[in-house]
Amino acid sequence: MDISDWREKIDAVDAQLVEMLNQRARYCIEIGKIKRERNMEIYSPEREAEVLHNVVRANNGPLDNDAIKRLFERIIDESRRTERLAVETESNRDTA
């Protein structure tokens, strides 16, 4: 197998990752809607810690646990933003 072959495999995995990240984001949007209905806080540090704990436990390598945490910190950052936008869009729709 040459570099280009491995890159093809990576491209295939990336496509899956994009779909799965978007799936994850859809769930975040639903949570955002519920939080808005119930007037709850978007930011939930305990849940963020729980997510990181879960992914570390599920980690079998070769990425080390810290690397997994760093990657998921990025994902969590974007989820927070996605939830915020979902809440804001809903409130814009309400006031429109």
Added chain:
Amino acid sequence: MVIVMEEGATEEQISRVVDKLMRLGFDIHRSTGVKHTVLGAVGGKIVDTSDLEVLDGVKEVLRISSPYKLASRAFKPEGTQIKIKDVVIGGNQVVMMAGPCTVESREQVEIIAEKVAGCGVRVLRGGAFKPRTSPYSFQGLGEEGLKYLRAAADRQGMLVVSEVMEAAQIPMFIRYVDILQVGARNMQNFNLLKELGRLNKPVLLKRGPAATIEETLLAAEYIMSGGNHEVIICERGIRTFETYTRNTLDISAIPVIKKLSHLPVIADPSHGTGRRDKVPPMARAAVAAGADGLLIEVHHDPDNALCDGAQSLLPEQFKALMDQLKMIAAAISRAMI
């Protein structure tokens, strides 16, 4: 904005900072390092970084963008041009503003106005209310001085710039002057700045003797946030360890401010140096450095002047300087008026 947490900051401390930032409207990018956690805060409103620095666990807060918005170049990339009648400040022309330090009598200001108008000058300066360091020095003629100034300027077809000392004087000033000047020692008189922000007449804001460029632009921001965007910044010398000249004229401030801000920048080499023979070289330097104008003191009888005679140019010296400045302006493709 970047928030660096202390080494060993707890999750609870970090969460509290994230929570506060989110309430201020920021999106957070968290980066947990080996020793320090760094939070990137994007998109919120301008905050006082010291409010965040006091939070438990925060080591330091680094601002990436400027604390001023309206005064920043990004707000108006094409630059600001202030048009008063047929004079444009901040355009291609370098605008000379000359006249006596103080209006001493009707005759005195008429003579000086005629002399400088003869050199093509379009803006007449003159002080009616003087912020003297000593209470025993001549304090100015007051409203009478403004009347003489306006009359002399009208006779020569010139505009008037004069220093306003306090907010209560503003209604009087707008009857006589075209540009209201804020003195260096009033740069952080926030009450005055706020009142000037409500006018639609241009304000000439002098940099304080110990003010950083950022503080100066924040003072401009005060005025602009009140609705008055016609602010001209004036570099007039700063305090340094060198006391040979009265102040140190910070020539480098001219290109720096022109980069950071869209507002016109002028220089006052008279107060900047305090010495008559130093005024022409610094005036030439300021124009060469890109100043949009100059504020220069001229007196026909400086030995008997009631204020700052030592830094006032004689009319002949002023004319010679104007001739030189025209050449220097042309060298950088501008015109001196």
